Amino acid sequence: MEQLLDRIIAGFEAADIEKRKDGQVFFTVPKPKVLPLINHLKMFEGFRNLILMTAVDWIEDNQFQITYLLNNPDTKTDLGIRTFIGRDGEGMDSIHELWGHAATFQREMKEMFGIGFPGSPRVDEPFLLEGWDDIPPMRREFDTKKYSEETYFPRPGRETHDPATYMKQKLYPND
Amino acid sequence: MPEDNVKYPAEDQSLSPVNRKRVVIGPEGEDILVDPLRDYYCTARPEPELPRQGIIEKFMNWARAESLWVLGFGTGCGSIEIPPLLSPRYDAYRFGVAMRPTPRQSSVIIISGYLSVKTLKRVIRSYEQMQNPKFVIALGSCTINGGMYWDSYNTINRLDHYIPVDVYIAGCMPRPEAILAGFNKLKQRIKEGRGEGANDYIKNLDWYKANQKKIIKDWNMPDYNW
Amino acid sequence: MVNPVFIIVVLLGAGFLLGLFRKTGISLARVAGLLALAFPLYVSVGWMLHFIGQTAQPYVVYTAGTVPPFSINLRMGPDEAFLTAAINMLGFFGFIYLFRLFKSQGVSTIILYLVLFMGLNVIVMTRDIFNLFVFLEIASIALIGLVLVNKGIDALSAGFKYLIAVSVISSILLVGIGFIYYYSGTLNIDGFIENNSLVMKGLSTAVFLVLVAVVLELKAFPANGWALDVYQSAHPGISALISAGTATASLFVLYKLLPFGGHLWLQVAAVIGLVTFVGSNMLGIAQKNANRLLGYSSVGQIGLLVAVIGFSDDLGSHLRMIFFGLFISHFLSKAGLFWLSGMAGEEEISKWSVLRKKPALLLIFGMFVFSLIGFPPFPSFYGKWQLVMDLSGNGQILWIALILLGTMFEGVYLFRWLGFAIKHEVDESKAPDTAAEKMIPAGAFALLLLGASWVSNAYFPGAMKTSFLPLYFILFLFLIDFLPLVIKNTLSILSLGYYGWRLYPSIQDDTLRLVFAGIFLIGGMLTLFAGYSEKGKRPGFYPFALMMYAGLIGLVEADNLFGFFFAWELMTMGSYILIIRGKKSLVHAYNYMLFSLGGALLILFGIALTVAGQPDISLSMLASPAYPGWAYALLAVGFLTKTAALGLHIWLPGAHAEAESDVSPMVSGILLKAGAFGLVILFLAMGGGEAGRHPLLYALGWLGALTALGGNLMAVFQEDAKRLLAYSSVGNLGYILFAFSFMTHIGWLTGLTYSINHFLFKTLLFLAIGGVVMRVKTHNMYEMGGLIKRMPWSFIAVLVGIITLAGIPPLSGFAGKWLFYNAVIAKGWFLQGALVFFAGTIAFLYCFKLIYSVFLGQEKDRFRKVKEAPVWYIIPQFILIVGIMIFSARPEIVLKPIGALLSQAAFFPSEPLAWENVTAYTNLGYWSGFNIMLVIGAMFVVLLGWLLLMSRKAQKVKQFNIVYAGEAPFTPETTHFSHNMFAPYNKALGFLIHPVATQFWLGVNNTFHALAESARKIYSGNGQSYIIHIVAYIVVVYLILS
Amino acid sequence: MELATKTGFVLLGLFIILNWGLIMAGIIRKIIARASMRRGISVFQPYINLIKNYSIRSQLTHGVMFYLGPVFRLSGGVGIFLFMPLIHDSEIWSNFSFAGDLILIAYFMFFGMLGMALGAGEGGHPYSAIGISRGLAQFTAIEVPLTLAILSIAFQYNTLSISEIVARQQGGILNWTLFTNPLATIAAMISFLGAMGHAPFNVVMAPQENPIGPPTEYHGTFLGVLQTNRAILHVIESVLFMNLFFGGASNWFELIVKTFFIYFWSVFVGMVFPRFRVDQSIPWLLKIPVLIGILSIVFILL
Structure with missing residues (x-):
């Protein structure tokens, strides 16, 4: 594991290494190194299995984080590979050639975040949302509460409380 | 879809390929224009089926109430509460409740929990394919006011804006006992002659359709699914 | 009468003169040559006419003014007159055919040609053996000169091989002649034949040498490679001369010399001839080169003629008649075929489709082929019939088997060839050569063939006389083929009606025949009705359709076995042409023809074993055949090829499915009944009582049951609508066979009810599906669907059809099922019965598949605008529906007289089926078609009224308004559940329909082809090995004889 | 007049059979429920369901054949009733059995199946067609042991008339075919399992795999008609087996008791056994039951 990490650090400029638990390591690599790294891991290091791909919107830093979670079933090790791309229309390279099911993750990310994956099969078809015409709903500038109120006929009379203050009031009304 | 000898006119690009107008070549080499939404589906507008009067309608309502055939369609997490309903412990059969696998033969649809826009489309189809009279039981707070998904971008808040609801059963989730109580409430309603949701739906079809179309952006089915 | 010696004089003189005036120009020389050839033709025809109808003495010419043995004498008897007439006819027309060739080749070729024919004439006429030898040499050398007309290494080497072989043979002949002269002191043929008993001992070597040389001259198999090479590489016009001309002369030489060898040599000739016939034809089946194929066929046919001469003791007074029939067919057809080969200009038989561009050529080609195989009305049919009858009369069963086997082999390659010509794809860039000088000989020989048929x-x-009236009408239809379709169709329908009207009085008491005649005639008229919807003139359709119907009616009308077989072959010929008209029918029609031919030959064999040479050939002879076991078995198997019993069924699905829309009902609903009728005739003759327990019947019963199961099971798994119906026919004919083999009164009623029903519903279904196929242009059921909205009338027809097929009350199919149960229980064949019943329920599966996949389910985009089937298809369908309704409600109208007939004619005296008004009783149960219909009708109306009352305002919806788990169906194609509909059934029972029969026949086919292919290798093309063949042949024959 | 009387009695018989069919269905459902420790439906629930279906207000139709399908189906059921003698030695309860014998009834079963198949076919639903193809495929195999049994008893009694077969079984329980020809009875009763559509032969309607099979598209009055037929058919087929194998009935009470137990046999087996796939049930039916049927014939012939 340590040697593997050394190799990755040396060869692919991995940084920000974070050992979560036994056999599970997350780290960050620059965008151009992602594809060579994944290729290398799949071909030479036994990481045959793509568990998932997902994205996080760091709106404050104006970037998306994309995470690939790879698994080596022989050594029972997981690698989380993070990378950062710009929020404004910058796409990411598709890895559907390595794993067919990556196309589905990428389709979801395209729909939910608007991250482009040029060349990925069916990437522009709707995945969960049929006929969505607003900005992608998982981007944090999308105000889901406002959208819901405008769209879904909120039933009048609904009260909303902040759980912390509400419970405090209920349980310790004297404080 | 066999793509050879099929041509698409330029219009209707918004529709999915299945529902787009197309020209196919017939056996004699002639061109045939196919408009799926018009040619495959009945486009008639439904008419309300008014109840008969007096004792006959009362008798029929009794029969309808005592024989509630439920469409087996679980829309959300609440559908996990349905199977116990039929187990020996709760035994819904004794109230004349039975599950049917096809909407054509069912008279009750249970919306069991949160309803996303995508599922709503299927619910509308299934509901419209049921025969008059038909009844809707809405399960859980999600169908009442959105419940814990009240501010979701994709989950409806009020079911009764889209299809007429006969009985709401509150809770998150309601237990089988509550559902049985709901069935009995529905029976009572039917026997009182108040189970006219199907006719309400048809009478206010425009309003319902407007609400439905507001949230279902890719409306690629006929206006009424016979 | 002109003295025949002038034949020689004129031909020789013309040859010399042409030689002298070599420079005067080729045109004049050609005309002179033609005139020179016309003269012997005139002379010999004159002599032939002189001998016809009177027993005039042969005319003998003595040369040099003295009598033999001091001079050479020529004889002109009836035989000589006929043969020289034939040879000179060939010479005349062959000259015309080569007219253009002579122009390029110059006068010397014409001289060679004249010399050749002089030689041939003398060979026929001379009675002096040395003279014979000399003219054989002259003819051979002239012939080789003509062969060398074709430039190129092939012809050169072939001519050289021919020369060597002929020299070897002639030297043997010469040695033999020397011996003869040494021992008998005379060279005169009549002289030494008279004397031979005196000096028997020393002559045996002479006899051997002379006769073996003559036999080799006739290209005995297998020492005949040299001849085949010549046939292949010579100019077709020359090959025609070899095949028809020199062979004729040589045959006559054999005939002249054979008495010399005594009885032993007759047998030798028979054996050699038949070995040549079978062997050569067997090698032919793998041959693809047209001219070489004709070579094989020529050798084979000559072998048969040699055998006929060899049988002359057995045939007695029939010899000339048989020889005439076989010879004239071979002579005219083979010359004609070689000529056609020159006109087609194609070596490869698959490329003969160019003939299609000239329908007249195709017609002539077909005539020649059919005449070679021995189809009526051509002379060889008569010849072969009489030959087989006479041989069986003398107990020569093995010879008959060999003759039929050889004929079968010949059919294998000739029909492949004919099929290619009719149906193989055609190369647009080529066209047959139809210059007048080539058309005239071929046409003339075709006409002569017709004339010979008439003479026969x-x-x-x-x-052996049959009514030629239908044939004249068919000929008339050929002549008016250019007229519009409406006229021809109307004429055809009217002719069938007229014929029925004419026939009715003679069979009105014989209900059995009446039923079958009704099926053939009414069915014929109804199916022809559909023809009105065809566009264009439909060239060539009506003559053959009428030929088939003429054959079918002939079967019913025939009162003797000859007439029956004549009609049977006529029907086969017509139906073959009808079937091959389908778009993809090439292979299927070929299969059909091979099975039909095989069946016909078996029937001929069976008849021969029945009649065994007796003069009486009436149908009643079947009751007491000479060899009962074999005759019945052969006849039964022969008829079963037509009813497509399991194992013999593989031709049927393709043939019926790929035929044209209105031909399918003809061949399925109607033609198959011919086989059933044959079985009826056969079983009737076998009689009830003791023969009813014949072990053959037991076997046929099982075969019928298995056929029913197999046919129906195969139908279930078809995706092609017409193929499904075709397999269903296989199954239904299995029921019919099963029912008839009961040989009980009620079993026969069952069989006849099934026959009538099958005619009604299968014609109906094929017409309806044919109409649909015409509109949608596909046979695949899964491509159709939802057509009920477009074709409601066809739907009703199919619905009625399948209800009848499945035997559901109240329609008439149930009558068959009910009778069937009674028959099974009465007979005690429970296991077979259960099998057939199982088959009946399986029928339900394909019935549903047929109607559902085509008419119900999802409508496809492509067929949204198809129209109802043509009205000319709908009308006969509804006439048939009316027929079904009448038969369902009042079955006693038909069944009562049949039952009465079966009892009264003492076939099955007990009458277990009694009628009381409309109710039928057996000692087991009862059934009343009329009451059932009444009850069900009333009930149906009441219940329909009830439902109408309850749901009168139902909303009409469209095809995608179905519940689809909340989704919308994707496309009609993916929503129509049709392809491989009974997959689980296939999983459960599919192993039962493993194509055993197909594989078996493929195996037979491959074996013979492989055999022919490897045996053919003896013809190495090497002249030396050919000589070795000849020598070895002589040695082997010698060893066998001694 | 005679016809009117006859028709009157036939209608009365039909009414009794229909009601007994509905009640029997209720009783059986009740028994099943008790066996699985439930209270279960009311015995009269089938009536209520039937009334409910007839009181559905809206209908839709896919075409003429869709409309006629239930009519064919009910005609099939009623037709079998019409041609079936109900009570032994009773002229008035022999219906129209003078029109045909056992074979007529055996083949008339196809009438309803065909109509249903065509009607469901025109519905255009693929599941309908799948259900039908399974049903027909299985039915071919179900019929084989039954045929063998029928042949066996027809030969045994030397008649195909049902009244005659019943008459020959009178005079004590030991004269029943059950005892005189036990093998044929066993073969036929296995067929009966298949004909009734209970487990293990119920893959046709299998609601878990394809919504309810052939009648997927049928609703309201159409479904009501189908349910009416079902009630009649279950009783009348039991009557057929009663007549053939269990001595017939000499009065209505006997008929009711016997048909109940005959029908209950199929329910009983269905409760105990799991479900066959079609490609499993066909080979199974063609092995053991067919063998038993053949043995029964051999047994009779000896």
Whole structure:
């Protein structure tokens, strides 16, 4: 594991290494190194299995984080590979050639975040949302509460409380 | 879809390929224009089926109430509460409740929990394919006011804006006992002659359709699914 | 009468003169040559006419003014007159054919040609053996000169091989002649034949040498490679001369010399001839080169003729008649075929489709092929019939088997060839050569062939006369083929009606025949009705359709076995042409023809074993055949090829499915009944009582049951609508066979009810599906669907059809099922019965598949605008529906008279089926078609009224308004559940329909082809090995003889 | 007049059979429920369901054949009733059995199946067609042991008339075919399992795999008609087996008791056994039951 990490650090400029638990390591690599790294891991290091791909919107830093979670079933090790791309229309390279099911993750990310994956099969078809015409709903500038109120006929009379203050009031009304 | 000898006119690009107008070549080499939404589906507008009067309608309502055939369609997490309903412990059969696998033969649809826009489309189809009279039981707070998904971008808040609801059963989730109580409430309603949701739906079809179309952006089915 | 010696004089003189005036120009020389050839033709025809109808003494010419043995004498008897007439006819027309060739080749070729024919004439006429030898040499050398007309290494080497072989043979002949002269002191043929008994001992070597040389001259198999090479590489016009001309002369030489060898040599000739016939034809089946194929066929046919001469003791007074029939067919057809080969200009038989561009050529080609195989009305049919009958009379069963086997082999390659010509794809860039000088000989020989057919019918013994009236009408239809379709169709329908009207009085008491005649005639008229919807003139359709119907009616009308077989072959010929008209029918029609031919030959064999040479050939002879076991078995198997019993069924699905829309009902609903009728005739003759327990019947019963199961099971798994119906026919004919083999009164009623029902519903279904197929242009059921909205009338027809097929009350199919149960229980064949019943329920599966996949389910985009089937298809369908309704409600109208007939004619005296008004009783149960219909009708109306009352305002919806788990169906194609509909059934029972029969026949086919292919290798093309063949042949024959 | 009387009695018989069919269905459902420790439906629930279906207000139709399908189906059921003698030695309860014998009834079963198949076919639903193809495929195999049994008893009694077969079984329980020809009875009763559509032969309607099979598209009055037929058919087929194998009935009470137990046999087996796939049930039916049927014939012939 340590040697593997050394190799990755040396060869692919991995940084920000974070050992979560036994056999599970997350780290960050620059965008151009992602594809060579994944290729290398799949071909030479036994990481045959793509568990998932997902994205996080760091709106404050104006970037998306994309995470690939790879698994080596022989050594029972997981690698989380993070990378950062710009929020404004910058796409990411598709890895559907390595794993067919990556196309589905990428389709979801395209729909939910608007991250482009040029060349990925069916990437522009709707995945969960049929006929969505607003900005992608998982981007944090999308105000889901406002959208819901405008769209879904909120039933009048609904009260909303902040759980912390509400419970405090209920349980310790004297404080 | 066999793509050879099929041509698409330029219009209707918004529709999915299945529902787009197309020209196919017939056996004699002639061109045939196919408009799926018009040619495959009945486009008639439904008419309300008014109840008969007096004792006959009362008798029929009794029969309808005592024989509630439920469409087996679980829309959300609440559908996990349905199977116990039929187990020996709760035994819904004794109230004349039975599950049917096809909407054509069912008279009750249970919306069991949160309803996303995508599922709503299927619910509308299934509901419209049921025969008059038909009844809707809405399960859980999600169908009442959105419940814990009240501010979701994709989950409806009020079911009764889209299809007429006969009985709401509150809770998150309601237990089988509550559902049985709901069935009995529905029976009572039917026997009182108040189970006219199907006719309400048809009478206010425009309003319902407007609400439905507001949230279902890719409306690629006929206006009424016979 | 002109003295025949002038034949020689004129031909020789013309040859010399042409030689002298070599420079005067080729045009004049050609005309002179033609005139020179016309003269012997005139002379010999004159002599032939002189001998016809009177027993004039042969005319003998003595040369040099003295009598033999001091001079050479020529004889002109009836035989010589006929043969020289034939040879000179060939010479005349062959000259015309080569007219253009002579222009390029110059006068010397014409001289060679004249010399050749002089030689041939003398060979026929001379009675002096040395003279014979000399003219054989002259003819051979002239012939080799003509062969060398074709430039190129092939012809050169072939001519050289021919020369060597002929020299070897002639030297043997010469040695033999020397011996003869040494021992008998004379060279005169009549002289030493008279003397041979005196000096028997020393002559045996002479006899051997002379006769073996003559036999080799006739290209005995397998020492005949040299001849085949010549056939292949010579100019077709020359090959025609070899095949028809020199062979004729050589045959006559054999005939002249054979008495010399005594009885032993007759047998040798028979064996050699038949070995040549079978062997050569077997090698032919793998051959693809047209001219070489004709070579094989020529060798084979000559072998048969040699055998006929060899049988001359057995045939007695029939010899000339048989020889005439076989010879004239071979002579005219083979010359004609070689000529056609020159016109087609194609070596490869698959490329003969160019003939299609000239329908007249195709017609002539077909005539020649059919005449070679021995189809009526051509002379060889008469010849072969009489030959087989006479041989069986003398107990020569093995010879018959060999003759039929050889004929079968010949059919294998000739029909492949004919099929290619009719149906193989055609190369647009080529066209047949139809210059007048080539058309005239071929056409003339075709006409002569027709004339010979007429002669055969007119002058052959009385029992072998058949009514040529239908044939004249068919000929008339050929002549008016250019007229519009409406006229021809109307004429055809009217002719069938007229014929029925004419026939009715003679069979009105014989209900059995009446039923079958009704099926053939009414069915024929109804199916022809559909023809009105065809566009264009439909060239060539009506003559053959009428030929098939003429054959079918002939079967019913026939009162003797000859007439029956004549009609049977006529029907086969017509139906073959009808079937091959389908778009993809090439292979299927070929299969059909091979099975039909095989069946016909077996029937001929069976008849021969029945009649065994007796003069009486009436149908009643079947009751007491000479060899009962074999005759019945052969006849039964022969008829079963037509009813497509399991194992013999593989031709049927393709043939019926790929035929044209209105031909399918003809061949399925109607034609198959011919086989059933044959079985009826056969079983009737076998009689009830003791023969009813014949072990053959037991076997046929099982075969019928298995056929029913197999046919129906195969139908279930078809995706092609017409193929499904075709397999269903296989199954239904299995029921019919099963029912008839009961040989009980009620079993026969069952069989006849099934036959009538099958005619009604299968014609109906094929017409309906044919109409649909016409509109949608596909046979695949899964491509159709939802057509009920477009074709409601066809739907009703199919619905009625399948209800009848499945035997559901109240329609008439149930009558068959009910009778069937009674028959099974009465007979005690429970296991077979259960099998057939199982088959019946399986029928339900394909019935549903048929109607559902085509008419119900999802409508496809492509067929949204198809129209109802043509009205000319709908009308006969509804006439048939009315027929079904009448038969369902009042079955007693038909069944009562049949039952009465079966009892009264003492076939099955007990009458277990009694009628009381409309109710039928057996000692087991009862059934009343009329009451059932009444009850069900009333009930149906009441219940329909009830439902109408309850749901009168139902909303009409469209095809995608179905519940689809909340989704919308994707496309009609993916929503129509049709392809491989009964997959689980296939999983459960599919192993039962493993194509055993197909594989078996493929195996037979491959074996013979492989055999022919490897045996053919003896013809290495090497002249030396050919000589070795000849020498070895002589040695082997010698060893066998001694 | 005679016809009117006859028709009157036939209608009365039909009414009794229909009601007994509905009640029997209720009783059986009740028994099943008790066996699985439930209270279960009311015995009269089938009536209520039937009334409910007839009181559905809206209908839709896919075409003429869709409309006629239930009519064919009910005609099939009623037709079998019409041609079936109900009570032994009773002229008035022999219906129209003078029109045909056992074979007529055996083949008339196809009438309803065909109509249903065509009607469901025109519905255009693929599941309908799948259900039908399974049903027909299985039915071919179900019929084989039954045929063998029928042949066996027809030969045994030397008649195909049902009244005659019943008459020959009178005079004590030991004269029943059950005892005189036990093998044929066993073969036929296995067929009966298949004909009734209970487990293990109920893959046709299998609601878990394809919504309810052939009648997927049928609703309201159409479904009501189908349910009416079902009630009649279950009783009348039991009557057929009663007549053939269990001595017939000499009065209505006997008929009711016997048909109940005959029908209950199929329910009983269905409760105990799991479900066959079609490609499993066909080979199974063609092995053991067919063998038993053949043995029964051999047994009779000896």
